[in-house]
Amino acid sequence: MAMNMKTKIRNFHQAKWDEPIIYELSSPGERGILIPTIEKEIETVVGNGLSKLSKNMLRKQAPNLPELSQMQVLRHYLRLSQETLGADLNVDVGQGTCTMKYSPKINEQLANSPKLTELHPSQNENTVQGILEIMYKMDLFLREISGLDKFTFQPGGGSQAILAIVSIIQAYHETNGESEKRDEMITTIFSHPSDAAAAAVKGYKVITIYPDEDGLPDVEALKKVVSDRTAGLLITNPEDTGIFNPKIAEFTRIIHEAGGLCGYDQANANGILGITRAKEAGFDLCFFNLHKTFSSPHGCGGPATGALGVTKEISKYLPVPLVEFDGENYYLNDNVSDSIGKVREFYGVIPVILRAYSWVMSLGSEGLKEVARTAVLNNNYLLKKVLKIRGASAPYAKGRHRIEQVRYSWEELTKETGVTTEDITCRMADFGFHMWSSHHPFIVPNPFTLEPTESYSKAELDEYVSGLKKVAEEAYKSPDKVKNAPYRSVVHKIETDSLDNPSKWAITWRAYLKKCKKQTE
Secondary structure, X not given: OOOEOOOOEOOOOOOOOOOOOOOOOOOOOOOOOOOOOOOHHHHHHHOOOOOOOOHHHOOOOOOOOOOOXXXXXXXXXXXXXXXXOOOOOOOOOOOHHHOOOOOOXXXXXXXXXXXXXXXXXXXXXXXXXXXXXXXXXXXXHHHHHXXXXXXXXXXXXXXXXXXXXXXHHHHHHHHOOOOOOOOEEEEEOOOOHHHHHHHHHOOOEEEEEOEOOOOOEOHHHHHHHOOOOEEEEEEEOOOOOOOOOOOHHHXXXXXXXXXXXXXXXXXXXXXXXXXOOOOOOOOOEEEEEOEOXXXXXXXXXXXXXXXXXXXXXXXXXXXXXXXXXXXXXXXXEOOOOOOOOOOOOOOOOHHHHHHHHHHHHHHHHHHHHHHHHHHHHHHHHHHHHHOOOOOOEOOOOOOOOOOOOEEEEOHHHHHHHOOOHHHHHHHHHOOOOOOEOOOOOOOOOOEEEEOOOOOOOHHHHHHHHHHHHHHHHHHHHOHHHHHOOOOOOOOOOOOOHHHHOHHHOOOOHHHHHHHHHHHHO
């Protein structure tokens, strides 16, 4: 049946395969390719490929890999690909803080060019001047966008960039002889959870600031917890609620007066490009996600790049190598006096940097501002439409505009129908939509987070809202219909204790088999 143009609801039926995991498809002796035996003439010169390795580096047993033919492998992964949704398949505004947007396909062609894919990170610098130039100029772009003085693209994502920020803050206080005393890191409850997690990983006591009645981080609460033990501040702005903190410069001033440094988590930068900068807000460090914000695909945790920038005063702590230009040649500089070392092998994920560079070059400075303006316009249009849906609300900052996203709530609908965010998420999948809840902890009850970005048209936003409206209406008329969803998707209900009970977790196939064996003994 064709799409109902009146309701804007697609009659979605997703491919669904009862597809085993690849290890279960394995057959001993099956091969996708036969590796030729080494010729004796070659073996005489270079050895058999193993003889020159240390015995400690050799496996005692061959790795436990699945054994399949090429056709089986192709069929397996094509089937899995048919069971997914994403920005190229549906209106993907429901992924929350993850900034799902259209990535120009010409940039994919550039990233897949042999001129890039056949480069090796150990090549002589004279042979890779082109990509070094791109990296250097991307650094210059981000300096202009942020106001900071030097960037590295080594971190492999936002969380790794945050960890690098905390490491630099720690190294800074070690240089000043205060690392033992300054053992507290301040963040806010609506900043990304990675801010608190990275600080905890580095041994800091994490102090969390909660919002005031307007949803803004409480300045008075900040003043009460700042002391000579404060190492720094890690904060997202706008926060995950989509609310921009107009007092952010006061926050950084308070931290600086106490002797701490301020790190800006700019994973939510899509609505402020060219509008506000880290420098004017008083930050010492910041990062951008070149994936997501700068158009390289999200990648479900990778590949990614967390572009980390700092002021001139603390650039000596950046991870090495840094890309420099001497007027004639681009080169990698390992001579950084107080560098925290490396946070990733080689220099990060080069294709992501190339895509981001291409995106910025195609837009220019005014184009980047237009991205932000359109994202904010789309978000506030969506906010107005969602608030008309029975049972939906947007806690905090009532009546005010938001920036690039909103953390909504189904609290009223849940109280009146018993239908939860998780139920609605499953039912939305029946119409080809995804709806994400939020980071833990669920400060906003029964949350759902929408971020429309600049990529979507008014008609597409209307289509998504129609899905939300239909499911909300079903919840009031026939709540069991929503609770038992999905009906036409690969998504299905699971026994949630498996997620909350560590004794049932299995990170690898081998760990899963061991747990299964224990449970049957």
